[in-house]
Amino acid sequence: MAEGKASVKDVARVAGVSVATVSRVLNDSATVSAESRARVLAAVERLGYRRNAVARSLRTAATGTIGLVIGDILNPFFTELARAVEDEARAAGYAVVIGNADERPDRQDDYVRTLLERRVDGLLLCPTAEVTPLVRDTVASGTPVVFLDRTLPGLDVPTVRADGADAIDELVGHLLRLGRRRLAFVSGPAILSTGRERTDAFAAALARRGQPVRPEYLEAGDFQAASGRAALARLLDLPEPPDAVVAGDNLMALGALDEIRARGLSIPGDVALASYDDVPWFPHLDPPLTAIAQPVQELGRSAVRALTDRVEGREVEQVTLRARLVVRGSCGEPMTRRHPDARDTGHGDGTNDEGSVTA
């Protein structure tokens, strides 16, 4: 109704009670007579009073806020993750402050720093490719931190992540079955679990099937599109270029697509392409991209649960979920339906289903 600068003191005066009573009504913390309650509520309404969360946080030493630092806000994987985190946090009564590290340790640190200064109750971190002193100190200092999607070596932090080893194994089998023999992998930074482990799983899958693992087919990028493109350029310039490439995330797959198209090569004719991460438009690409889908919704929700558990003093353990393979046409699988009359039911983690967002 009125100006927005009223404080408890004003409310108390208008309602003819003390500030303590106002506070008690606002938090319904103790017994207050119906009479007082009504008068306070009326005064609040009349003054357009809005509680000052800053002062409240100062006094209670809790902000009701968790920080989420994601790797790259332009990466739909993180975007979807942020959405899931937000939903679950809101349900648990927390607000989320999102920070975008842009895959750069310095920006990550910037965000961690301001989030800590703002006294978030806990921190959800998708760590960038480096163990910075700040991150080390932060986890050491007892601030509730949970790693999401990725881990860093040498730090004892609860982590929520998806294991794609089985899916990668399946994908390798798929490619070999389709006659591909020169399989390449473009991984993320080796220090990140999501970089190292995916490469390892890939190599293990080849080995398990008695296939050689050629070091020149193991490329590394930084999870950004440009690095995917560069990696593809190096691979395609090899004397014996690969006939199948698996990209370590969806952005590098996009970069790979760029390079393959730019060279006038066809997919899957000249080279098969598959991607880690499944995103809504993959089914609409030419050809539809075979991908490994992570349970993004569950990842986000579990992470929030783990963090709030830590914040509220409960014990938490590591959470590992499973990713799974979604076969489409980009590896040479015969396309059974050129113009499908039913929806491709590739996704399946509960929400997004091919570009149709939110139920």
Added chain:
Amino acid sequence: MAEGKASVKDVARVAGVSVATVSRVLNDSATVSAESRARVLAAVERLGYRRNAVARSLRTAATGTIGLVIGDILNPFFTELARAVEDEARAAGYAVVIGNADERPDRQDDYVRTLLERRVDGLLLCPTAEVTPLVRDTVASGTPVVFLDRTLPGLDVPTVRADGADAIDELVGHLLRLGRRRLAFVSGPAILSTGRERTDAFAAALARRGQPVRPEYLEAGDFQAASGRAALARLLDLPEPPDAVVAGDNLMALGALDEIRARGLSIPGDVALASYDDVPWFPHLDPPLTAIAQPVQELGRSAVRALTDRVEGREVEQVTLRARLVVRGSCGEPMTRRHPDARDTGHGDGTNDEGSVTA
């Protein structure tokens, strides 16, 4: 180094000075002897002191934070916008708290409420399709608010947006030139400027060229994929279905794609498709999607500048930028290069260029 619970008082004690001096060093606000400064800095280091932004904000009545409420975090348009806002805000010394309204007025209000409680210095709002009392009260109460991307009728709020009338006109000309005569438009909610104005521009462009505007070809959605799909279903079920469809945003275009594919129709053979908003993967679709690109980076940056100007007491005026048409193959344009050996230079607002993200 040590525990993270030190306060200015502790620092003062260790440094052998008063809290005032500590504060002065921390804000380098007044002259402090080199001697004292050094001792304070040493104490800060030794105690691992981290300034409490909550207390600071309470005292200074400023949080150094701006709130950004976007329509839908799963929509890449908003994601890119958020990125731009964040960059500019960070450069201006502000942190950004992102809220995701999910295109729902109640969630928008939820976020506006908590952001105001947390005393953000200003609010960047992409309003949802309804003028809620809270939004009305907020702008009336003098809180610095700037609308971004969209306006609401009846509210006098500085707005930063892109005008697509010229681009739509150009697109209509493009379609007519390619022989399309039954043009349909799937708009967003009529109450939003981004809904209404795009429809109007579309109708005006047709009228200007002496083409009839058929009301049954003017569909409305809610900027989400599902509504685009539903709209397409209605359009394609008409006795005389359109031979070209323009979607009012990228998600509805995705939904349109879904429906067209599900019916076994081909693009552009059976129906041409174009979209408002350009996103990194459009060039990789089958066929590459013709789209109207908004100057997203500039939009975000201008909005932050407008808001910080308001926050810091300067006058601000409306900002209107221009969108532009990016022709690809989805309307029947002969594809000059099936396998381009140069990059499609569709985008051009400075940063993203096809899928390659960040320079």
Added chain:
DNA sequence: TCCTGCCGTGTAAACGATTACACCACTCCT
């Protein structure tokens, strides 16, 4: 009647910073 307990309420002390004001010790000028 007096004591005990409970209910509803108010007073005042925190929380951790910033900052107005006062103060001291100089130096420099007249």
Added chain:
DNA sequence: AGGAGTGGTGTAATCGTTTACACGGCAGGA
């Protein structure tokens, strides 16, 4: 020598809440 200015510092008030503690009144049991 005395006054004015200045540079460096400390004391204490303040921001808007929450909450420990105290207190008055009233009911019920002995």
